[in-house]
Amino acid sequence: MDDLKVWLQNMLFPSVADVVVLSLDVNIAIVRVDVRCTTAGASCPLCGTWSDRVHGSYLRFPADVPSGGRSVVLRLRVRRFTCPNASCGRQTFVEQISGLTRRHGQRTERLRSTLSDIGLALAGRAGARMARVLGVGVCRSTVPRLVDALPEPSRPPRGWSVSTSTRPQIARLRHLHTLDLGHNELASVPDELTELPLTKYLYLHDNQLKELPRSLGRLTALRHLNLGGNHLTSLPDTIGKMIGLVELRAGHNRLIALPESIGRLHQLRELWLRGNALTCLPESVSDLAELRHIDLRENALPDVPEALAGLSRLRHLDLRSNRLHTLPSWLPELPSLEKLDLRWNNIEPAPRLLDLLAQRGCIVWM
Ligand SMILES: [Zn+2]
Known part of the structure; x- marks a missing residue:
């Protein structure tokens, strides 16, 4: 079973370090992947201080790139850490998984990048239609908005x-x-x-x-x-x-x-x-x-x-x-x-x- 999870992890997240796949749930329309970050802590985004003091955790459900015509949704448990630096303005912060999530993002980084590529090629309604054909449900304004938000760090x-x-x-x-x-x-x-x-x-x-x-x-x-x-x-x-x-x-x-x-x-x-x-x-x-x-x-x-x-x-x-x-x-x-x-x-x-x-x-x- 563990071998299978490692294999899944390598297949599903080849370029993302520090995540572990807990379970996979496939139905006729949706693939749901249960994921968790494996690092012991995270750095405060404001002051950079490392923290392993967990304040709490909650679930996020970012949409991911579709697979075999099915929508893919991650079920990601993220931890909120306490910043140990007393002079920092951020008392707590939420971990982000490098290459996968961003603050307040409803989509994984790779889905964002796919959608903005579609948007650069096909604007507005055509872009949204194309995304739906590929198994990504988005409204008409999403694709151009992602293009507007470019350049991204990798771009x-x-x-x-x-x-x-x-x-x-x-x-x-x-x-x-x-x-x-x-x-x-x-x-x-x-x-x-x-x-x-x-x-x-x-x-x-x-x-x-x-x-x-x-x-x-x-x-x-x-x-x-x-x-x-x-x-x-x-x-x-x-x-x-x-x-x-x-x-x-x-x-x-x-x-x-x-x-x-x-x-x-x-x-x-x-x-x-x-x-x-x-x-x-x-x-x-x-x-x-x-x-x-x-x-x-x-x-x-x-x-x-x-x-x-x-x-x-x-x-x-x-x-x-x-x-x-x-x-x-x-x-x-x-x-x-x-x-x-x-x-x-x-x-x-x-x-x-x-x-x-x-x-x-x-x-x-x-
Ligand atoms: Zn801080």
Whole structure:
């Protein structure tokens, strides 16, 4: 029996290390493969620390490439680990199996790759029909969405320096919904990229960007913008034109200030600014009426910014590792505040203020 399992494993997952096949269930339409990861632990995706402290586990059912005309679904038990690094922002994380799964992915990496190949050859409805013929049930929008999400890690080109010939073509993708250019070596944002009137998700994180063009403000349909992990010292003032923005990520840059125009982002719910060099926030931040979450960890703030005082929907305020000495008296008046993290500052004790926050049900870390 064990020999059979090893054989199955080698046949089903020839290029995936660290998985074991537990059982195989074949019926007329579906093949279900029970799989588990065999590593003793996993590395935290945020800080890289290895952990073997299992916090829990649950089942995932990613669709896999079909076999003999049958759909294949994996029944994969994944573990959630506790990150042992006390200064890491991720308390727990879920293991991913290299070459097989990705975070929140409903399909295995090889099925994703197959579908995007189909999508590159046959767009839209034709692509979805072709996938169904092959035994993969997908809706019409899935195939083009997977193509939109290219390039994937295994799929060159990396960076504009080698793909300048594709630049003018980008502007023709008038209906592009998502553009993920994260983890490349982009040193600048090409102008063509700012001519995508319907793009809602733009990922430019983990590149080499030192500045952004003012034309970026033309992307007025954007809802999610990720600029994290670059070398930006400022954001263009035209960012205030992206009035539909719900989430702005600009952590791990070199920002020393934010533009005043940020206050025009009235839909903004999440603002991620960890790991910059901010010493203050513009007054206009007080106009961000929808803001729920602000991450200001690892900046150089000498005070809790006054502009936060009027944010009636703010739930999470993270001020870890700044230069705070005192706490303002208005903190307990933030009506929605649920979590306040003040660790790694130099704050004088303020027991009355903390009592008031605790009475209101706000969790405070000092
Ligand atoms: Zn961690």
